[in-house]
Amino acid sequence: MTRLPYDGVVLTAPVSVPYERYTNESAHWWIARALREALKKASVTPQELDGLSVSSFTLAPDTPVGLTQHFGISPRWLDTVPMGGASGVAAMRRAARAVQCGDVDVVACVAGDTNRIDSFRNLLSAFSRFSMDATFPYGFGGPNASFALLQDAYCHTYGATREDFGKIAVSQRANALHNPHAIMKKPLSLAQYMAGRMISDPISLFDCVMPCAGSEAFVMMREEMAVAKGLPYARISATIERTNAFPDDPMQLRGGWVVDIEELWDMAGHGPDAIDVLQTYDDYPVICMMQFEDLGFCAKGEGAEFVRRHDLTIGGGFPHNTSGGQLSVGQAGAAGGYLGLVEAIRQVTCTAGPTQVEGAKRAAVSGFGVINYDRGLCSAAAVIEGVNR
Numbered sequence: 310m311t312r313l314p315y316d317g318v319v320l321t322a323p324v325s326v327p328y329e330r331y332t333n334e335s336a337h338w339w340i341a342r343a344l345r346e347a348l349k350k351a352s353v354t355p356q357e358l359d360g361l362s363v364s365s366f367t368l369a370p371d372t373p374v375g376l377t378q379h380f381g382i383s384p385r386w387l388d389t390v391p392m393g394g395a396s397g398v399a400a401m402r403r404a405a406r407a408v409q410c411g412d413v414d415v416v417a418c419v420a421g422d423t424n425r426i427d428s429f430r431n432l433l434s435a436f437s438r439f440s441m442d443a444t445f446p447y448g449f450g451g452p453n454a455s456f457a458l459l460q461d462a463y464c465h466t467y468g469a470t471r472e473d474f475g476k477i478a479v480s481q482r483a484n485a486l487h488n489p490h491a492i493m494k495k496p497l498s499l500a501q502y503m504a505g506r507m508i509s510d511p512i513s514l515f516d517c518v519m520p521c522a523g524s525e526a527f528v529m530m531r532e533e534m535a536v537a538k539g540l541p542y543a544r545i546s547a548t549i550e551r552t553n554a555f556p557d558d559p560m561q562l563r564g565g566w567v568v569d570i571e572e573l574w575d576m577a578g579h580g581p582d583a584i585d586v587l588q589t590y591d592d593y594p595v596i597c598m599m600q601f602e603d604l605g606f607c608a609k610g611e612g613a614e615f616v617r618r619h620d621l622t623i624g625g626g627f628p629h630n631t632s633g634g635q636l637s638v639g640q641a642g643a644a645g646g647y648l649g650l651v652e653a654i655r656q657v658t659c660t661a662g663p664t665q666v667e668g669a670k671r672a673a674v675s676g677f678g679v680i681n682y683d684r685g686l687c688s689a690a691a692v693i694e695g696v697n698r
Contacts, residue, residue: 392687394646
């Protein structure tokens with residue numbers, strides 16, 4: 310089966326509400342701020358907004374249905390995407406088809422979460438039935454221990470070292486120093502990375518993201534509408550999505566991207582060598598390395614050597630996670646699944662400001678999320694391209 314292209318639908322109005330380490334504001338407040346800013350940027354009134362997609366871990370007891378009353382909007386299309394780090398690309402895929410089919414004219418895709426003193430602990434303790442029954446009661450206080458097993462297996466299988474993962478973290482911190490909204494504002498050296506205390510061997514301090522509060526958003530509409538409004542925008546060249554790939558693998562050393570990667574590049578009409586900037590989901594550096602391989606930038610098992618041979622900073626030959634990624638910007642719950650896509654839209658529309666990669670036209674974005682027990686279940690990827698106007 311040949312998939313239909315995403316003709317006539319575009320991405321615009323990327324918004325990042327500056328993250329905060331802790332807050333007393335609700336998830337509703339963070340989502341509302343991102344939505345308001347995105348609509349203003351897109352020159353769309355709340356009355357004109359007829360589609361809404363929301364991702365959030367801390368919205369309870371409300372759902373996106375309740376948000377419509379809080380916000381005073383009446384959409385004819387409503388979606389919620391509970392796919393963690395894959396939520397941004399997944400939301401974009403669904404919204405794009407809704408606009409393309411005429412079910413809706415304008416969709417705002419928003420993700421946001423709060424972070425109070427005990428929010429992260431409460432989230433982890435009841436994240437899934439697996440976590441409640443099989444990990445948390447036995448001392449696995451979250452994903453660190455699960456990803457430690459994954460990283461240990463990856464290193465033993467492919468020969469990657471802590472220095473290799475450290476280069477990813479250090480490069481992203483260098484990028485974050487250009488981002489005024491990054492939570493982490495101090496330079497990070499490889500020596501500091503290596504001296505970081507062990508959290509769950511071999512996962513150390515700077516392999517981990519900082520939970521925080523924040524929100525991200527973008528708007529999807531028909532291309533002629535974006536042109537009429539004079540908005541900078543990006544087209545969708547290709548997307549893929551997969552849930553629970555390779556369930557029989559005893560340890561997750563590959564993600565669902567592998568199943569559909571040929572389709573991604575076939576649909577895009579080019580290969581990974583045509584990409585100007587890459588945004589991967591970075592809950593841990595080892596997952597970035599897996600994505601370099603599984604997205605086709607290098608062969609399986611060659612991720613460490615790929616990292617050694619490339620400059621991953623904004624001005625380098627392989628710009629990666631140019632905002633600083635979650636490792637340095639922070640992980641604002643479900644907004645972490647939007648962070649890379651929102652930055653990618655800015656990059657290819659040349660609106661990224663201090664993190665802009667010179668000449669960036671095409672971006673690849675990948676998402677990875679929902680570690681239910683021993684592995685991340687959701688994966689997604691997209692290729693987007695800016696339009697010169």
